[in-house]
Amino acid sequence: MTPAFWCIVIAIFMNYLLAGLGGWLTTQQTGRLDIRYPRLQAQSLTGMAARVNAAQANSWEILTVFACSVFIAHLAGVPASQSALPAYLFIASRILYCACYTFNLIPWRTVVFVVGIFACLWLIKMAASYSG
Structure with missing residues (x-):
């Protein structure tokens, strides 16, 4: 499996880590995790739990x-060695994005x-240069 494909797996895993953190913060804020109506409960969140x-x-x-x-x-047909760098950049940006969102660093989040x-x-763009 190529590094870029591993980055997809990492991105998926990161989402589940966020879900766990969000669940913990929700429990801290509301005292419970409403598994029957989680989206309704999410609408009532504020602060870090909401972010x-x-x-x-x-x-x-x-x-x-x-x-x-x-x-x-x-x-x-982009070689795996070339697609790795932008994939790593994406993962780094998502880690920073989630940190910026969590800690309310609005301009940096953007x-x-x-x-x-x-x-x-x-x-x-790399795909376009290889296929054309």
Whole structure:
């Protein structure tokens, strides 16, 4: 399996870590974890618990973009050694993004989000140069 594919696995695992952290923070804030209506409970969260919940939701959303970018590069024949760097950059940006979201570092959150998008675009640009 290529490094970029491993990065997809890491991104998925990171989302589950965020879910665990979010669950713990929710329990700290509300005294319980409502497994019957978790989305309804999430709407009532504030502070760090709400931000971790939002970071997790964003991480699931961007995972699709990243995974598609990796597959596009792979199917276009981009060598694994070349697709690794933007994939690593994406993972680093997601770690920083979640930290920035959790600790309410709003301007930096946007900057590192854009870095992650740039990494996805970099993979697609490499695919375009290999397939055309």
